[in-house]
Amino acid sequence: MTTNNIESIEIVEISLHTSENGEIDEVKQETTALLEAIKNRAQAEAESAGTITRETYLNAVRQVREAIERDKLIERDRLEYSWAKIQEELEHNWKLLHKDITDLGDRFQNAAKAAWETFNAPPDQD
Secondary structure, eight states: OOHHHHHHOOOOOOOTTOOSSHHHHHHHHHHHHHHHHHHHHHHHHHHHHHHHHHHHHHHHHHHHHHHHHHHHHHHHHHHHHHHHHHHHHHHHHHHHHHHHHHHHHHHHHHHHHHHHHHHHSOOOOO
8 A cells, every 4th residue: 555545544443332423333244244254264264274284194094004015015015025035045955965965975985985995905016
């Protein structure tokens, strides 16, 4: 507003207990209607914000819950996969160890047989 507009505005003091003439009653009614409209608008905005806030909160809670459940499933799958891999590695390593022990046993047996044959061989005749 410009200064010119401010000068042309008539300031009317409103009191709920004053009713000097009909004009004041009309101003009070319009002011009361304005305040009621502001109050209603504020309530509507607050309820709307409350609804949005509640919906946002519920969506956030749902997303977190779903993420946790998904992570649990992923973790369980990872654990099961890891356990299966460990079992495979254990079986593979056991087979290798068994093969090495068997090979070592065969080598000891061959060495013992060669030693026995050498020990029991007739002396060289030169």
